[in-house]
Amino acid sequence: MLLQGYTKEMFLPKCNPNFQSVHCVAHLDQDISNVLPYLNTALGGGDYIKSPASLTLRIHGKLIALHAREIFVNALNDEGEADKILAWLKKEINETWEKREEIEPSFESPAPPQMMEILRLLPKTNCRECGEPTCMVFALRAAEGVKGPGDCPSLTSENRAKLESYLGNFSFDV
Ligand code: SF4
Incomplete structure (x- = not known):
């Protein structure tokens, strides 16, 4: 061990x-x-x-x-x-x-999520309900993996699904 x-x-x-x-x-x-x-x-x-x-x-x-x-x-x-x-x-x-x-060891780092891809799915009202000052900051935080679709209560169900799908490309299941 x-x-x-x-x-x-x-x-x-x-x-x-x-x-x-x-x-x-x-x-x-x-x-x-x-x-x-x-x-x-x-x-x-x-x-x-x-x-x-x-x-x-x-x-x-x-x-x-x-x-x-x-x-x-x-x-x-x-x-x-x-x-x-x-x-x-x-x-x-x-x-x-x-x-x-x-196991073949991997020394690679994949490209991170793109902030603009996330931002275009957000309501862009800067309502702050997610605890971030603007939607752009939320997008940056989501690109870092700190925030997720569930943290923005104003997301439409369609865009929530799209954001989950996009971020899912960079996620793993526990
Ligand atoms: S809750 Fe959603 S709409 Fe409001 S500021 Fe955060 S990301 Fe933008």
Whole structure:
């Protein structure tokens, strides 16, 4: 087993402590650098950086950044969701490490979602109900994986489906 344990820490976003979502960081007991290119393949593709090693994944509107000794997860509903995602990641890390001889490591970073593709589907009313100051900022945050279609209550059902479909090209299922 590569990753045996971690210590979880929860915190509020520094930019706006009034936001409902929380972030978490897991401080890892072991260094997971060597599994990241294999995990990049196993989980369908993320943004891999060789030095210092990191892998960023977008999953259900959350941004998950894996580093040698830390894992960051943002936009969580609560601590229970953090526990579920961290447990899933630990399982994936260890299973991928066990099977690494069967996996072709990927050092690739796919193109990120395009902000303008997201913006053109938004209502562009700048109503702020999503917690962002403008639709453009929301689009930037969605391109980063921080926001998702469910965060904009003004989206039409048609555009919500289109946005889910578009962002789905960059997402993975937990
Ligand atoms: S809730 Fe939707 S329409 Fe309102 S500012 Fe956010 S993205 Fe724009």
